[in-house]
Amino acid sequence: MNTTITCRNARPEDVEALYELIQGYAEKGIMLPRSREALLRHIDSFIVAEESGRLIGCGSLFRLGTDLVEIRSLGMADGYKGMGLGSRLVDALIEEARRMGVPKVMALTYAVDFFRKNGFEIVDKEIFPEKVWTDCVHCAKQHCCDEIAMLKLLA
Template identity: 45%
Template sequence: MLIRKAVMSDTESIYQLISEYAKEGKLLPRTYPSIYENLQSFIVAVLDNEVIGISSLTILDRNLAEVRSLAVSPAYVGKGVGKALVKQIIKETENLEITKLISLTYQVEFFSKLGFSRVDKNELPQKMWKDCINCPKLHSCDETAMFIDVLPKG
């Protein structure tokens, strides 16, 4: 399995994977324009030329970034793909010299295993909510906020 930056020809796979889980309420839906606009923030896990997992990293503030759109193809769930993707996102956060990475998630155990801890959503900065305005769950967000401190390199 290879983890690499996403390119334009991955966008169909990214869209399909997000849409599939969005239907189950596990991920926020994303439109093609939103994927194109943010393509540079996406990484993909590839096996035999097939995209089997995706994730993106959104910078929210000088010292804050968020893991978004993390998804693994149903056929490959439970094989370490999600873990590898989040580790890569952590590495990218570190390379960008950003010290805190957060996730809004239903997958508390998964993120705990990767070193994330729970944080009160009210403690998160206002900027965090800039995209929530488009979310159907705006006033009834039931996801758990989690964070990990990312050590600077060196």
């Protein structure tokens, strides 16, 4: 990473790059797909990382209740893993949760070590009925979910 990477709020013109990045993960079965229309509808919930005008990472917050948000669609372009970009995106999303006044941030993930490194702890999925009834009820893996629930309480 020789050039400057910046994190910023996503804009409507980022939709196509967001779609392509998320679709790459979705095709591997490690992220839920998002339509361009859904991305545009929820563009205000996304933070993106950019290098030399190119979108190289993203993440979003989804409100599940008055005291809980979920980190969703956290990913980065090939070649940027292990360089701290994911942690920068999580930090930006945590700051946004603080700004919103939300004390709990959760994630469903396969990247347990990454989220642990960023201050999250493994918890039981069942403590998030908001998530279960919002998304899980429609998921093909509903009865055999292999993702790990993680939670960070904000001070």
